[in-house]
Amino acid sequence: PPTGPTGDGKITTPTGLAATKVTGNAVVLSWNKSTDSSQNGDVAAYKVYSNGQIVATSMGTTVAVSSLLPKTAYTFAVQAYDRAGHASATLSAPVTATTAAAPAAKQFASAYFDQWGIYENAYYPKQIGTSGAAAKLDVVTYAFENIHPGTHTCFEAIKASDAANESDPNAGDGAGDAYADYQADVAAGDSVDGTADVYEQPLKGNFNQLRALKAKYPNLRLTVSLGGWTYSKFFSDAAATDASRKAYVSSCIDMFMKGNVPANVQGDPSGGTASAAGLFDGIDIDWEYPGSAGGHTGNHYAAADKANFTLLLKEFRTELDAYGSSVGKHFLLTAALPSGQDKIAYLETDRIGAYLDYADVMTYDMHGSWDATGPTNHQDPLHDSPADPTGPIAPGTAKYNVDTAVAAYTTGLPAYGIPGGFPAAKLVLGVPFYWRGWTGVPAGGDYGLYQPATGPTAAKALSQEAGLAAWKELNATAATTHWDPVTESAWIYDGTNFWTGDNPQAVQARAAYAKSKGLAGMFAFSLENDDASGTLLNAMTGSLG
Template identity: 65%
Template sequence: MTAPTGLTAKVTNTAVTLSWKGSTDNSQTGDAPAYYVYSGANLMATSMGDSVTVSSLLPNTAYTFTVQGYDKDGHASAESAPVSATTGAAASGPMKSAYFDQWGIYGNAYYPKNVATSGAASGLKVITYAFENIDPTSHTCFEAVKASDSTNDSDPNAGDGAGDAFADYQKSYTGDISVDGSSDAWSQPIKGNFNQLRELKAEDPNLRIVLSIGGWTYSKYFSDAAATAASRQAFVSSCINMFIKGNLPTGISGDASGGTASAAGLFDGIDIDWEYPGSADGHAGNHYSAADTANYTALLGEFRSELDAYGNSIGKHYLLTAALPSGQDKIADIQPAAISQYLDYGDIMTYDMHGAWETDGPTDFQDPLHASASDPSPVVAPGNEQYNIDETIKAYTKGDPQYGITGGFPASKLVLGVPFYFRGWSGVTAGSNYGLYEPATGASPVQTYTQEAGIADWKELVAQGLTTGSTVHWDPTTDSSWIYSNGTFYTGDTPQAITARGSYATANGLGGIFAYSFEGDDSSSTLINTLVKSMP
């Protein structure tokens, strides 16, 4: 196998994009399907093509890179001639990010290419890839091809052993849906979403990709993984080995994809989405205990320690983030000041405060920005406050004694969340204000893409013509929007509401704004582009 030639480097802040002329393998046929990228003896990244962005490098630091071709059969080339590059200052400005759902490639046909064509990727700093699961026996990170029972909240074992290695790194992308227009070769060590996200970073070098573990369906075993120092170390090291060092397992469902360092350099950090430490309010069957409060802090400390140790050894800084609860009753079970010392930032899930699980209503906003005297919802025990975003932010930063919340989380590390989906009720009378705060008879109808009563993506409402004109309403007290049509009430964030939340985040010194998730947006990428513009 011949060595790669013509290696060049382009610096963008703390990322370096490398390009080269590929190897040829005279003992086989065709070009080498993959490349290792080194800085000295440190393996920094792998690539399935002839370019890659090495991200999360240290600012104002000199690096020397070489590239080596390899293939699935173990053939390897000599290393290329070296190229040197010195990084600049870290990118500035607010954190703007969005979740990319692993499963969005199926019914929604939402691929990383859609992010690229939206035009928003260049305005985002982070994409959070969701979700990976925790092994029910070993309590470590793992990969599998096994469907979850994710639409059945009453199933206590809905996520046990579930995973989607096929979507992650086995699916062969064709040129029409790939980021760079090329089709995957069958012999590539990794394909799927992982390789497409790598291609996306090559197009937008300032973009970082963070891997999220947990979520609503996959939080069952966090309590077990965090329970002891030994279990925390085993869990954290397994996740770093698999997703940061990139040692993906092979042979899952008979597929040869994966292998040592096959995903090296792809992920720029880890996101912990534990829903919720110490609380019975998570998915049915979730394990929890009072010890979760301290163990959650210790788990984040273990991630910070191990990410820093590995990052320091190769000249990188890895992000550690967390999806944080927004309800006072759930914030009371964590330690805001203590966890903030380990996190680069916290994504607050400032949504899902109300929805059709409140079967008979009254209708209400799923993410009111401010309190309203007209809000008929009960106060959150044991205090006297209702759910709203402003109360959440104050609880994290200043504390709230009536809930035992001590605060102390720096505002500059908090990132405010907005949903790209709407919660809905049916059987809602118009009342005096287009269905707001009125009784209901049940959840809104099942939709084409979301396939769940009581929820509708923005794009589904756009397709029904419900997002413009007389069906859209605005409440200046809560700075929130809603949609009312023929007895159906939807609550979520229109462009006006997203703009208001960006203005609030700026005025209150928050670190940024994020969305859950890309696939809910319309074909014009209305919401993600509004989010990018909402914080200057």
């Protein structure tokens, strides 16, 4: 039977432990609530043990133990504890469950959930379930966690970034949002299971709600994304040496995989040893971009990044596998990779696939209102167009488009020194659920396409950034929406404003393309930008089948 620490008995031992649902990679456990006689309030949480290891922690009486191996027997037991350290004298009576066979291979679908979505958008993990997304997606990626500017390790803090200021070289230094991660008191109406967070519980906020979501949808896996546009400044430093890579990787696994998120960040009691154990099923590396000056102003980069990125992935794979073997799990390692051939050239495309379960290619943001005066263009043209007025990307003759990016990874682009060699079956095609826009655009010969502009569109209420809008914010009427059959791309033009992004037709075209190229599937950035009906997500998952 499972073993674990003994307690002082001031909390009753959980009873009635049962496996209520079993899938190919998860077991949902439930048990009866323990009581606390220690005068320290209610039971704070429960730790789930298997093979002497903590495999999950729950704030309530149900949890999904995920990342399990298929067709494997696991024995679990539960112990209750409170914030003062009191615990049930023993673990519960054990329960054994055998996971099902691995599901049949199919097209893969994932999407990002923004850490900050709970603010202006009031988009909580609950809505991943109520929108139908949780039942249709394979993975939800939680974005983003930062790299400490001094120690170059994973950390938590409560400090706002200067993300909207692209000219600030220190925009993300020391920034983080532990409050959104695991301190925010989520009200009952915004929670997944109708239960409000209690201030003293070890885990609140997004992390606790995502844990509750997995208990309802055990086939859904969660990964945590490290970096992103604003938080990639110190990747080069973290990856620079064997010692720095080991320090960085071990800190991230300790914090986000073993769940040892720090307690008492700015005085909040949440956090502590194993408080987030079992929440995440893997780690996503979003370094924007190794070896390239094309990232955020002030990012550190070096020629050595090309090899060091590969070595960083290798270290993550090694340490994730080592920890996984100790708890009977397989953890995902993924990466968000650039789509521009000038940035792909700084990657060892023929080597990195060996360490990744899959890679998300960020096939969007190829054009936008950072080119303030235009010409207007498609954010993510699927194919090249002879009408595209932009110049080719040096040193070759290709322009930015999805097809060129996929070719770079799989078959290579010799003109750019890109060898290819990344397995198509591990490549996931990205689609944006947000749109980019210009204003002051004349109609020209084709409803504003490839025309000059006077600047970015005015900021929308949800995005709060000029030249950017969520799909759900746009008035995409039949009269204002247009289609380019050459690039298989949509745009919106109202006589002054030009918006570029993916509507359902464009998403379906990209799904058909992904299938035709033998790619793993598709991912979206990000869920909060879709409408309440899940129009874009349904187009993606429905097209993938």
